[in-house]
Amino acid sequence: MRAIIQRVSSASVTVESKTISEIQNGLLILLGIEDADGPEDIEWLSRKIVNLRIFNDSEGVMNESLKAVNGDAIVVSQFTLHAATKKGNRPSYIKASKPDVAIPLYEKFITQIELDLGKNVGTGVFGADMKVQLLNDGPVTIAIDTKNRE
Incomplete structure (x- = not known):
């Protein structure tokens, strides 16, 4: 599981000219899933992101x-x-999971990060043509791969 996290002053996701998610101070998390990913990747990555000390x-x-x-x-x-x-x-x-594998893992990751953060998070629409807008704060951009956690 790979994530690119960007500290943002604001971010939004638009699908078919409709804004479906919007935040101010926080993180935009781009999440890539491969077939080898599982529950341990979800739990580790969520905890890592929620607790990463990257805010002033x-x-x-x-x-x-x-x-x-x-x-x-x-x-x-x-x-x-x-x-x-x-x-x-x-x-x-070829390493990216097909929707039948990726969608359930994506949804489980969202649930896990909501539990770890203690609040609802915004999302994109899996497989949709999305327009993602952000104001990167810092800029702070960090790549995390659960296969490189050792």
Whole structure:
């Protein structure tokens, strides 16, 4: 499971000209799922994201977590995070899970992060053509892969 997390001052997801999720201070989480992912990846990644100390404290030092600042989050499915670009110029997405595997894991991740954060989170629409707008704060952008947690 791969995630790109971006600390944002604001973010929104629009589908077919309708805004379906919108937040202010928090994280935009782009989530890529592969067949090897399971419940342990979901739990570890959710806890890591919610507790990652990337928000400024009163001294301006990145020392506070999403949970500590009571920030919001949007989770957007992003199969392109598993793009293989070693050969040629056209990315291959063979490692990205098909919807029958990815959708249940995506939904379980959303449920887990809501439990860990203690509030509802915004989402995208799986498989839809989404327009994601954000104002990256910092900028702070971090990539996390559950296969590299050791």
